[in-house]
Amino acid sequence: MSSIQHTKKIALVDCNSFYVSCERLFKPSLNKKPVIVLSNNDGCIISRSIEAKALGIKMGDPYFKAKNIILKNKVHVFSSNYALYGDMSRRVMRTLKYFTQEIEIYSIDEAFLDLTNFPDDLVELFGKKIRSTILEWTGIPTSIGIATTKTLSKIANHVAKKEKSGVVSLINIKNIDSILEKIEINDVWGVGKQLTKFYIRNNISNAKQLKNISNTWIKKSSNVLSSRTAMELRGISCISLEKSQSKRKSCCVSRSFGKKVENYQELKESVTAHCLNAAEKIRSESLFAKSITVYIRTSPFQNKGIYYSNSKTMDFPIATDNSFEIVKNALAGLEFIFKDGYRYQKSGIILSGLSDSEKNQNLFFNKKNNKIKNLMKSIDLTNHRYGRSTLSLADAGISKKRNTRKQYSSKIDTADFYLLPRVRAI
């Protein structure tokens, strides 16, 4: 057993303006220029380059509201291309795994690494090596924050975003209070809109103040999550690294419509399509759903007409991954909640109570079940080979034009070898 006691060291690696950076790979001429990426249907702004941020363009703002600034400043606009971002994300994560297996992939553009086994005085240098390697191998710029807990590594990362080196370690700093003091309370990981309001009311407006507040007070007036955050600010690790990604518990598929929908048939088609996507997803992960929720709603932002939103949840008699059964139940639920005369903006479904046990199934295993299983398998295989929705149910309305907007797509597919950008070795 080693006698050396290592300080706990957690690094948070975060890709800078990830979606924008992905698009820039294929158009290097856009470096240093303002660029944004839009959500589905070109609805909201979901990624901004620093130059776009500097223009005052806010995260999550509806596109049409920012259009004036965008046109005036010649901001480059992209519709989102999730296939591209997912692919680039996998490349970045693979690169990280080259450095350590102690990794938690936290989101599409973020990962926590446990660097406890590296010497304290070398960890920042190691961070810089990681950063330059990711840039070299994938072309994606990152920021890296290193500290003793996840919450503090988030803060270190926040500071690193403004540093030229892109890497900040709090490990060897004796007293980090002067740093925490400059972190606004709403920038602390785990403090959202409601908690910010609550803390401000109680004269807590930065991370240092939250760190120094009594634990009993937080637990009493808020909840365990809040006290965990405060503890982590004090350097006491409460949120551990989740190395193995556990199987998910639910699976949602939803879309807003490009144009409002009043027609029942069109709603049915959208719900059917959502079900087929979700069913395929859970089958690919060998999961079975216990229940399904279907929901529809009109736009919450328009006051013309009355707002209507409703949902219906149904249990399956036996947990299932069968597309037909999932669609059948969803459509029954839709019929139950549909009301005529509204301009619907969105529909969605949620498969929940997901499990990978086939316990329930085995009891009822028979020929018919096997037949359906094989059918599902061949549907998935065909769709995988020839593109999504090659094989579909009639109700998904595949012959029709999709009710979505995607005006600014770069149409880049990393599966196409010749479009892959060549990244210059540094």
Place this chain on the structure above:
DNA sequence: TCTGGGGTCCTAGGACCC
């Protein structure tokens, strides 16, 4: 005219039981 999508966890309160 036009406002994303996909997750997790916690808690309050209702249903039910003795």
Place this chain on the structure above:
DNA sequence: TCTGGGGTCCTAGGACCC
């Protein structure tokens, strides 16, 4: 006038994250 008390389980909705 006045209607127990304590426990468990489940779910819907809220808050948070990216």
